[in-house]
Amino acid sequence: MQLKKRSKLGAAFHYTKGFRLTMIISFLLIGVELIISFVSPLIMSVTIDSVLGFNPLNVAWYFRWYIVLIGGVDYIREHLWLMAATLLGMQVIAGVVRFVRAKLNTHAGEGSVRELRNQLYAHIQRLPFSWHATSQTGDIIQRATNDIDTIRRFNTGVLLEFVRTILMLIVGSAIMFTIDTTLASITLGMLVPVFLTSVLFFRRINKLNNELEQTEGELFTVMQENLTGIRVVRAFGRSAFEAQKFNAKNDENCRRILKVTNNFSLLWALLDILCGIEIAVIMIVGIYLVVGKQLTVGMFTAFTTYVFTFFWPIRGFGRVLSQFSKTVVAVSRIEEIFNAEEEADLDSGITPPINGDIEFKDVCFSYGTVPVLDHFNMKIKGGSTVAFLGGTGSGKSTVTLLLQRLYEPQSGKITIGGIDIKDIKKTHLRNRISMVMQEPFLYSKTILQNIGIKTRQPDQELCETAAKYACVHEDIMSFEDKYETVVGERGVTLSGGQKQRVAIARALTGESDVLIFDDSLSAVDTKTDASIRDALKKFRGGVTTIIISHRVTTLMEADRIYVIKNGKVAEEGTHEELMSIPNGIYRKTFNIQSSVVEGA
Ligand SMILES: Nc1ncnc2c1ncn2[C@@H]1O[C@H](COP(=O)(O)OP(=O)(O)OP(=O)(O)O)[C@@H](O)[C@H]1O
Numbered sequence: 364m365q366l367k368k369r370s371k372l373g374a375a376f377h378y379t380k381g382f383r384l385t386m387i388i389s390f391l392l393i394g395v396e397l398i399i400s401f402v403s404p405l406i407m408s409v410t411i412d413s414v415l416g417f418n419p420l421n422v423a424w425y426f427r428w429y430i431v432l433i434g435g436v437d438y439i440r441e442h443l444w445l446m447a448a449t450l451l452g453m454q455v456i457a458g459v460v461r462f463v464r465a466k467l468n469t470h471a472g473e474g475s476v477r478e479l480r481n482q483l484y485a486h487i488q489r490l491p492f493s494w495h496a497t498s499q500t501g502d503i504i505q506r507a508t509n510d511i512d513t514i515r516r517f518n519t520g521v522l523l524e525f526v527r528t529i530l531m532l533i534v535g536s537a538i539m540f541t542i543d544t545t546l547a548s549i550t551l552g553m554l555v556p557v558f559l560t561s562v563l564f565f566r567r568i569n570k571l572n573n574e575l576e577q578t579e580g581e582l583f584t585v586m587q588e589n590l591t592g593i594r595v596v597r598a599f600g601r602s603a604f605e606a607q608k609f610n611a612k613n614d615e616n617c618r619r620i621l622k623v624t625n626n627f628s629l630l631w632a633l634l635d636i637l638c639g640i641e642i643a644v645i646m647i648v649g650i651y652l653v654v655g656k657q658l659t660v661g662m663f664t665a666f667t668t669y670v671f672t673f674f675w676p677i678r679g680f681g682r683v684l685s686q687f688s689k690t691v692v693a694v695s696r697i698e699e700i701f702n703a704e705e706e707a708d709l710d711s712g713i714t715p716p717i718n719g720d721i722e723f724k725d726v727c728f729s730y731g732t733v734p735v736l737d738h739f740n741m742k743i744k745g746g747s748t749v750a751f752l753g754g755t756g757s758g759k760s761t762v763t764l765l766l767q768r769l770y771e772p773q774s775g776k777i778t779i780g781g782i783d784i785k786d787i788k789k790t791h792l793r794n795r796i797s798m799v800m801q802e803p804f805l806y807s808k809t810i811l812q813n814i815g816i817k818t819r820q821p822d823q824e825l826c827e828t829a830a831k832y833a834c835v836h837e838d839i840m841s842f843e844d845k846y847e848t849v850v851g852e853r854g855v856t857l858s859g860g861q862k863q864r865v866a867i868a869r870a871l872t873g874e875s876d877v878l879i880f881d882d883s884l885s886a887v888d889t890k891t892d893a894s895i896r897d898a899l900k901k902f903r904g905g906v907t908t909i910i911i912s913h914r915v916t917t918l919m920e921a922d923r924i925y926v927i928k929n930g931k932v933a934e935e936g937t938h939e940e941l942m943s944i945p946n947g948i949y950r951k952t953f954n955i956q957s958s959v960v961e962g963a
C-alpha cells in the first residue's frame with residue numbers, strides 16, 4: 364500500500380522509537396534557545412530607550428519584573444554593567460542549552476539509526492531466497508547505507524530545523540506583535556511569497572530527487588557487477604566497454620545532480636532577493652514610524668535584529684523541504700524492503716529426523732511463468748547415494764532447492780520419512796541438509812573459518828578431518844599461513860577446484876542427514892574426483908547423498924541414477940540398468956563421454 368507523503372515523514376520519525384523522550388526534550392530545548400534569541404534584542408532595546416533615553420519603561424510584564432528585580436531603571440543607569448551581564452548570562456545559558464540539545468539529538472538520531480539498520484539487516488536475513496535471487500545487491504546496499512543516512516539526517520537535523528522554524532514563527536510573532544503590529548504584519552506577510560517559492564521548488568526538486576536516487580542505484584549496480592565479475596571483464600577484454608557503460612551512467616548521474624543543484628541555486632537566489640526586499644521594506648516603514656514617534660529607536664533596533672533572526676531559517680526552509688522530499692523517497696525505498704514478506708514459519712514446525720526416504724509426489728514448479736518441473740515424481744531411499752543427470756537448465760538444482768524449502772512447489776508434495784516437508788521447521792530442515800552449491804561462496808575470512816562456518820568457533824581438528832575427506836588438506840598445508848590463510852579479496856585467491864573442495868569440506872563438518880553435491884566436482888580432475896568419492900564413501904555412513912554431475916564417471920557408482928528431462932524423471936536405475944536401455948539418454952551420454960575420453 365502506498366502511504367501518503369506525510370505518513371512517510373511520520374514513518375521516518377517512527378524509526379526513532381525508543382528515543383522519543385530524548386527527541387521531545389531536545390525539541391523543548393529549542394524552544395528555550397528561541398526564547399533567549401528573541402528576548403536578547405529586548406535588552407538592547409530597553410537599554411537604548413529607557414536606560415539611556417529616559418523613555419518610560421514600555422515592555423512585557425516578565426521583562427518589567429526582571430528590571431525591578433535587578434534594581435530598577437535608575438539603579439541600572441548607574442550600573443550599566445548589569446545589562447551587559449544580563450546579555451552575557453543569556454548567551455551562556457543559550458550555549459549550554461544548545462550543547463545539551465545537540466548531544467541529546469545526536470544520541471537519539473544515531474541510536475535510532477543503529478536500531479533501524481539492525482532491524483533492516485535482520486529482516487533481510489529472513490527474506491525468502493526468491494527475493495534475494497531477484498534483487499540487485501548494489502541497490503540493496505545503497506538503500507541500507509544512503510537511504511538510512513537520509514533518514515538519520517532527517518531525525519537529527521531536518522526535523523529539528525523544521526520544529527525550530529515553526530516555533531520561531533510562533534514565539535517570534537508573539538513577541539513582534541507586542542512591539543508593533545504594522546511591522547510584525549509586514550514581516551510575517553512577506554513570508555508568504557517565501558513559502559510559496561519554497562513549495563514550488565519543493566515539488567520540482569522532489570521529482571528530480573526521485574530520478575537521482577534511481578540513477579544512483581543503477582550506478583552502484585554497474586559498479587558492483589563490474590567488481591564482482593572483474594575476471595570476466597578482463598578475460599573478455601571488456602574493460603573499455605565497462606568503462607564506457609560506467610561513464611554513461613556516471614554522466615547521467617552527474618547531469619541529474621546538476622539539475623538538482625541548479626534548481627537549488629535558483630531557489631537560494633530568489634529567496635535572497637525576497638528577504639532583501641523584506642529588509643528594505645522594514646527599514647523604510649520602521650524609519651517612518653520612528654520619525655512619526657510611533658516607535659522608539661530601541662524597538663526599531665530590536666525589530667531589525669528580528670528580521671535577521673528570521674532571515675536565515677526561512678532561507679533554509681527550502682532546504683528543509685527538499686530534505687523532506689528526499690526523506691519521503693528514502694522511507695519508501697526502505698519500506699519496500701520492510702514490506703517484502705519474511706519467510707513464513709521459519710522457526711515453527713516439527714523437527715523429525717531427516718534421514719528417511721525422500722519422495723517427490725506430482726510436484727509442479729515454475730519460476731514465474733516458465734515451468735521447470737512438471738508432475739515430477741521421484742523416490743530416494745533414505746541413506747542411499749543417488750545421482751542426477753540432465754541437460755543444463757533441466758531443473759536439477761531446482762529439485763534440491765525445493766527439498767530445502769528455499770522455494771515452494773506450486774502443486775504436489777515432498778515428503779521425508781513420510782512427513783510433508785511443509786510441516787517441518789525450515790531451520791531444522793536446512794540445518795540437517797548440507798549442500799555444496801554449484802557456485803560456492805567463500806567469505807573473505809580464513810580457510811578455517813570458511814570450513815567451520817556452522818559453528819561460531821571453528822574446531823581445528825574437525826575442519827582438518829573434513830578437509831582431508833575433501834582432498835584439500837594438502838593444498839591448504841602448502842599455503843604459507845595454512846588454515847589461517849585469508850581467502851578472497853583481502854588474501855589468497857584459491858583456484859576453482861580448491862574453492863569447490865573447501866566448500867565440500869564445509870558441508871562435511873557437523874552432522875547432517877542429507878548431503879547434496881551440486882556439480883561440486885566439476886572443477887577437479889577425474890583423479891581427484893575419484894579420491895573424493897572414495898573418501899566420501901567412508902565418511903557417509905547413513906547419510907542420504909545426492910550427487911549432481913554432468914560427468915558420468917562421477918555418477919555411475921551411485922545406488923540409483925535419475926535422468927531428468929523436460930521437468931520429469933526420464934530414466935532411473937543403476938548404471939547397469941540404465942546402460943541396458945537401448946537409445947537411452949544415460950547410455951548415449953556415457954558412450955559420448957567415454958569416446959571423448961578414449962579419443963583424448
Ligand atoms: N531464480 C530463478 N528465476 C527464474 N528462473 C530460474 C531461476 N533459477 C533457475 N531458473 C531457470 O530454471 C531452469 C532450471 O534451472 P536449474 O538451475 O534447476 O537447472 P540445472 O538443471 O541445475 O542446470 P545446470 O546443470 O546448468 O546447473 C532453467 O531454465 C533456469 O533458467
Ligand SMILES: [Mg+2]
Nearest residue numbers: 759760801881
Ligand atoms: Mg544447477
